[in-house]
Structure formats: structure tokens, C-alpha cells
Amino acid sequence: MGKALIIGAGGVASVVVHKCCQNSDVFDDICIASRTKSKCDALKDKLGGGKTKISTARVNADNTDELIALIREYKPDIVINVALPYQDLSIMDACLETRVSYVDTANYEPPDTAKFEYKWQWAYRERFEKAGITALLGSGFDPGVTGVFCAYAQKHYFDEINYIDILDCNGGDHGYPFATNFNPEINIREVSANGSYWENGKFIETKPMEIKRTYNFDGVGERDMYLLHHEELESLGINIKGIKRIRFFMTFGESYLTHLKCLENVGMTSIKPIDFEGRQIVPLQFLKAVLPDPATLGARTVGKTNIGCIFRGKKDGKARTYYVYNVCDHRECYKEVGSQAVSYTTGVPAMIGAMMIMTGKWNRAGVYNIEEFDPDPFMDALNKWGLPWKENFNPVLVD
Numbered sequence: 117m118g119k120a121l122i123i124g125a126g127g128v129a130s131v132v133v134h135k136c137c138q139n140s141d142v143f144d145d146i147c148i149a150s151r152t153k154s155k156c157d158a159l160k161d162k163l164g165g166g167k168t169k170i171s172t173a174r175v176n177a178d179n180t181d182e183l184i185a186l187i188r189e190y191k192p193d194i195v196i197n198v199a200l201p202y203q204d205l206s207i208m209d210a211c212l213e214t215r216v217s218y219v220d221t222a223n224y225e226p227p228d229t230a231k232f233e234y235k236w237q238w239a240y241r242e243r244f245e246k247a248g249i250t251a252l253l254g255s256g257f258d259p260g261v262t263g264v265f266c267a268y269a270q271k272h273y274f275d276e277i278n279y280i281d282i283l284d285c286n287g288g289d290h291g292y293p294f295a296t297n298f299n300p301e302i303n304i305r306e307v308s309a310n311g312s313y314w315e316n317g318k319f320i321e322t323k324p325m326e327i328k329r330t331y332n333f334d335g336v337g338e339r340d341m342y343l344l345h346h347e348e349l350e351s352l353g354i355n356i357k358g359i360k361r362i363r364f365f366m367t368f369g370e371s372y373l374t375h376l377k378c379l380e381n382v383g384m385t386s387i388k389p390i391d392f393e394g395r396q397i398v399p400l401q402f403l404k405a406v407l408p409d410p411a412t413l414g415a416r417t418v419g420k421t422n423i424g425c426i427f428r429g430k431k432d433g434k435a436r437t438y439y440v441y442n443v444c445d446h447r448e449c450y451k452e453v454g455s456q457a458v459s460y461t462t463g464v465p466a467m468i469g470a471m472m473i474m475t476g477k478w479n480r481a482g483v484y485n486i487e488e489f490d491p492d493p494f495m496d497a498l499n500k501w502g503l504p505w506k507e508n509f510n511p512v513l514v515d
């Protein structure tokens with residue numbers, strides 16, 4: 117039994133709050149703290165009155181002193197960061213100062229450059245170790261469950277894994293010509309960046325959407341998918357034994373890509389500030405303000421997601437392939453927690469990661485990526501908390 121401070125009150129945070137309340141044996145007290153307190157209060161109004169005690173607070177998570185004051189007042193056992201990647205370091209600083217463990221779902225990004233690297237957070241390793249607290253990096257689905265899948269494959273099925281393809285398919289339809297399934301600013305920064313894959317110890321860069329494949333996904337059907345850079349490639353490249361190549365593919369529909377291209381061409385996806393009527397605005401932040409809020413997509417999204425990893429490697433000297441994945445239904449998620457599957461598949465693992473640390477199942481001081489821990493209790497928890505996984509030992513491979 118313990119106390120969790122949940123920072124952020126958006127699409128993913130809403131799922132984390134629901135799941136913590138369902139898991140009141142572990143989370144008997146939570147505080148939801150975010151920039152807009154009314155969103156925290158709305159979650160409390162919806163879910164309060166159950167076994168988990170809920171309080172709310174306003175906090176600017178860019179401000180470490182404000183965070184320290186809140187942590188000292190609330191005294192959580194863990195901080196779950198489901199605000200934005202820009203806040204990772206200020207929240208880690210506050211956790212260090214107050215000696216409280218930390219979990220997030222996305223690597224730190226400097227606001228003025230779209231960089232997806234762990235170097236800033238890995239620089240905290242020694243300080244977290246000395247403070248005797250844990251930072252669990254990337255406990256969403258990808259990064260997150262994909263890393264747990266890799267650790268599980270490595271532990272149970274392979275002596276060495278040579279190739280990993282991470283396939284992220286969202287077969288959902290929200291009926292809008294263009295909308296993003298999680299924070300639009302973060303999503304568009306990610307998909308409009310150059311692609312890259314990890315091969316023989318280094319990243320090979322590609323143009324955005326340069327590499328395309330088609331795959332027939334269980335529960336969804338055939339979809340076009342495109343190679344993207346994704347942050348977990350960096351840590352998996354180091355943590356998986358014998359790895360030669362890791363690629364990450366995400367599916368996109370024609371309408372999404374056509375709109376994105378057009379928005380890029382007119383400069384709306386730029387993160388460089390421009391002068392507008394006497395003040396500076398960032399085009400991408402303005403675009404975010406006019407796009408549908410991902411937290412509102414749940415009610416109108418139908419279809420399924422399918423996210424997983426295909427492995428190729430060796431066991432007892434013989435070649436082996438293995439595919440492990442989760443299929444998640446948007447409507448079912450909405451029925452359960454009022455959110456679409458992209459928020460759901462991120463929020464459930466964030467709750468599970470926090471649970472692993474709070475219950476002492478994962479107990480190592482320092483800063484770790486998720487694949488560095490024992491995957492077994494996390495895999496069991498996925499089946500229990502709404503993200504059951506399937507295995508296939510003879511999958512169709514991606515060329």
C-alpha cells in the first residue's frame with residue numbers, strides 16, 4: 117500500500133488514474149497534479165469515493181522548486197510522470213532532492229530541438245544510485261512493453277537475439293480527417309523527424325517515411341507501415357545480447373500522411389518561433405490548439421491496435437523466430453476507462469511500472485530502462501490489468 121503522485125492530467129494520465137483506482141491494494145492514496153487543476157479535479161470527481169483516496173494540486177512541472185514543495189507536502193512513495201517529455205529532467209531533479217522514485221513514459225526532449233535521446237536522463241544514474249532511489253525510464257507501450265517483450269524473449273527463448281522489428285499498428289478510426297492519438301505536438305515532432313534504425317552498433321538515418329512496408333496484423337488486417345526513429349532503439353541496442361539490427365515501424369493511413377505533408381509544406385509543423393501580431397508563437401503549438409484533443413477521441417474511435425516485436429536469433433545453436441504482441445480494442449477501452457486504446461496502452465504499463473517499484477518486485481537504485489529489469493512479473497501484470505499478449509513462433513517476417 118502506498119502513495120503515488122501522478123503528474124499530468126491528459127489522455128494518458130486519465131488511464132493511469134483509473135488503473136491506480138482499480139488497483140487500490142497497491143495505490144491506496146494518489147495525488148493528481150498538473151498545470152490545469154480543473155482537469156485534475158474533473159478526474160477526482162469522476163473517480164473519487166472509492167477505496168483509493170484522491171487529492172489534487174496545481175503544479176508547474178517545469179519548476180523544480182514547486183515540485184519539491186508539492187512532494188514534501190504530499191510525501192509520495194513514487195512519482196509517475198505523465199506530463200510531457202519537456203518536464204522529465206525538472207521532475208527527476210525534484211525526485212532526487214526529495215529521495216522519491218520516478219517513472220515516466222517518454223524520454224526527455226529539449227523543447228527547441230526534436231531530439232530523442234536518453235543521454236540527458238542517463239546522466240542521472242550515479243546520483244539516483246547514491247540517493248538509493250529508482251528511475252524507471254519509458255514505462256508506456258513503446259517505449260515500455262516493447263522493452264519488456266525484448267527482455268522476456270531474451271530470458272526465455274533466445275541465447276542471442278540478432279534482429280528485432282517493433283511493429284506499432286493503430287487500426288483505429290476516429291472519423292476526423294486528421295487528428296493525433298496522443299499529444300499532437302509530441303506526436304508530430306516524432307513522425308516528422310528523420311527515420312533511423314540501429315545496425316551493427318550505430319544508427320543509420322533515413323528521410324522521414326522513406327522506408328515503407330506492408331504487414332497483415334492480427335485483429336486489424338493489412339496496413340502500410342513506415343520506418344521511424346524511436347527512442348527505445350538506443351537502449352535496446354545496448355541491452356540486448358547479440359543484436360545486429362533493430363527497426364521500428366508505425367502504421368499511417370493515406371489521409372494522415374497527406375494532411376501531414378501539407379501541414380509541413382506550409383510550415384505549420386515547425387518548432388521555430390515566429391512573430392505573429394506582435395508576439396512570438398510556435399507554429400506546431402498553434403496547430404495543437406486547433407486539432408482535436410486526443411483525450412476526447414475515445415468516444416468516436418473504433419477498431420484495434422496491435423503492437424509487438426518480432427525477434428530472430430538463436431537458441432541452442434538453432435535459428436529461431438518469435439513474435440509477441442498485444443491487440444487492444446478502442447471501444448473496449450472506452451467502455452472501461454473512457455479513453456481510446458493509445459492512451460490505454462500507455463497508461464496501463466505506467467501504472468504497472470510504478471507498481472513493480474512500489475511492491476519491491478523491481479528494487480534497484482539508479483536509472484534504468486525497462487528491459488533491464490526481470491520481465492516476468494510485468495508480463496503477468498499485463499495479462500491481469502488489461503493488456504494480454506499473444507505469442508507466435510512462426511510469424512511472417514518483415515523484409
Ligand code: NDP
Binds near residue numbers: 124150198203300410
Ligand atoms: P496530453 O497533452 O493529453 O497531457 C499532458 C498533460 O501534461 C496535460 O494535462 C498538461 O497540462 C500537462 N502538462 C504539460 N506541461 C505541464 C507542466 N509544465 N506542468 C504540469 N503539467 C503539465 O498528453 P498525453 O496524455 O497524450 O501524453 C502524456 C505523455 O505520454 C507524453 O509524454 C507522451 O509522449 C507519452 N506517451 C508515451 C507513449 C508510449 O507508448 N511510451 C505513447 C503515447 C504517449 P494542460 O492540461 O494544462 O495542458
